[in-house]
Amino acid sequence: MVAHLAFRGPRSRTFLGVARLPHRARDVVRRPGGDPAIPLLPPRPRAAPRGARGEGHPLGHLPRPRDRSADGRPGCRPSPDPPPGDNGPVTSSDDPGSTALTGLRPRLPSPLQEVTDERFARRGIRLLLKRDDLIHPELVGNKWRKLAPNLAAAGGRTVLTFGGAHSNHLRATAAAGRLLGLRTVGVVRGQELADRPLNPSLARCVSDGMRLHFVDRATYRRKTEPETLAAVLRAADAETAYVVPEGGSNSPAVRGCRTLGAELAGRADVVAVACGTGGTLAGLAAGLGTGGRALGVPVLKGGFLADVTRALQDEAFGGPRGDWSLDDRFHFGGYARVPEELDAFAEDFEHRHGIPVERLYVAKLLYALVALAEEDAFPRGSTVAAVITGRPFP
Numbered sequence: 001m002v003a004h005l006a007f008r009g010p011r012s013r014t015f016l017g018v019a020r021l022p023h024r025a026r027d028v029v030r031r032p033g034g035d036p037a038i039p040l041l042p043p044r045p046r047a048a049p050r051g052a053r054g055e056g057h058p059l060g061h062l063p064r065p066r067d068r069s070a071d072g073r074p075g076c077r078p079s080p081d082p083p084p085g086d087n088g089p090v091t092s093s094d095d096p097g098s099t100a101l102t103g104l105r106p107r108l109p110s111p112l113q114e115v116t117d118e119r120f121a122r123r124g125i126r127l128l129l130k131r132d133d134l135i136h137p138e139l140v141g142n143k144w145r146k147l148a149p150n151l152a153a154a155g156g157r158t159v160l161t162f163g164g165a166h167s168n169h170l171r172a173t174a175a176a177g178r179l180l181g182l183r184t185v186g187v188v189r190g191q192e193l194a195d196r197p198l199n200p201s202l203a204r205c206v207s208d209g210m211r212l213h214f215v216d217r218a219t220y221r222r223k224t225e226p227e228t229l230a231a232v233l234r235a236a237d238a239e240t241a242y243v244v245p246e247g248g249s250n251s252p253a254v255r256g257c258r259t260l261g262a263e264l265a266g267r268a269d270v271v272a273v274a275c276g277t278g279g280t281l282a283g284l285a286a287g288l289g290t291g292g293r294a295l296g297v298p299v300l301k302g303g304f305l306a307d308v309t310r311a312l313q314d315e316a317f318g319g320p321r322g323d324w325s326l327d328d329r330f331h332f333g334g335y336a337r338v339p340e341e342l343d344a345f346a347e348d349f350e351h352r353h354g355i356p357v358e359r360l361y362v363a364k365l366l367y368a369l370v371a372l373a374e375e376d377a378f379p380r381g382s383t384v385a386a387v388i389t390g391r392p393f394p
Helices: 002-012 015-033 097-105 140-152 168-180 190-197 200-207 217-221 226-235 251-264 279-288 305-317 340-353 364-374
Strands: 112-115 125-129 159-163 184-189 212-216 242-244 270-275 295-298 323-326 385-386
Touching: 112 212, 125 251, 140 159, 140 168, 140 242, 140 251, 140 279, 168 184, 168 200, 184 200, 184 217, 184 323, 190 212, 200 212, 212 217, 212 226, 217 226, 251 279, 251 305, 270 279, 279 295, 279 305, 279 323, 295 305, 295 364, 305 323, 340 364, 364 385
Parallel strands: 125 385, 159 184, 159 242, 184 212, 270 295, 270 385, 295 323
Antiparallel strands: 112 125
8 A cells, every 4th residue: 555655646647636725724833923934934933933934935055043142152131232224243145146046056156148239330339238127037237136135134034125116126125025935024114004994015025924114204215214214123023124225235245246247257347237225236236346447326315316326335345346328318217217208218128139128127227328328438349238137017
């Protein structure tokens, strides 16, 4: 009988379905305790601190935290918990493909695709597309490069981050939480949205397991102030969460985006990227090294990104890195503003090259490059690379 089941059982769908029922039941029972509903996941030791990584956790191949004294020696008293919003020291690798997300098999380095476009070719300019939109089907583009080191640093803790109603960053964080079995909280700008039906972007976040917490716009503007951040964490019941800033731009993210520049070093004279919070530009410029120039195209109005980008490089590298600049003329009125002219341009680019064009970032970047080429901003013989940081949603 045992030999018959061992040989025939695995070939029977009925047998396999019945065999999985106890595991499914266990997942349902464990869900209230907060463990990811992943079949066959070994139980997390209940004596471990909240957020500790067990061997069966998706982040379980990272070293298990040990009690340490204030000077870092193992085996001593644990250090006191950091204050709300303090993520503590970051000890994870800066390589976005390492540690936490390796099992998701990112496509790195991302492809570099040459396209023939007469608007560039007739001026002697070679156009390349850095297809970061192909890195991973759900953690797209620069979101992978920025999130991976932060998720590794989170060490299994709840991840809390910020964004607007159409935030690509919120969607990427929610998807990462679902894929890795991590709790995620999204702080959304606009208290008035709490009483409205969710738009497709926020609905996707919820379907991926993210808990949304809406705040008024005045509070959102002050979210980086320690007292305001602490109050938001308390209100969201997430005081021990690992905090990732809006857009994912912090020191780990900037160092993660440095690999983007390294992948393009020596391949282009100018590398252009759409900018929301400056983190990708800061890391890109650092990775390009000498001989390459990074160009940022802000998608928000306000003219604040130069100071932000400098501050991010100071924090990540201790000072300025690389040759970079910003052109603030192509935001089309602000974030998520897509007038008919821009939409028509994006449709035309899609028709010319068979490449889907994301409207909030990528369309503005490509429009800017065409306009700059027409202004003879790039010398004849130049190679210009555009970083495709996302795909259209939904």
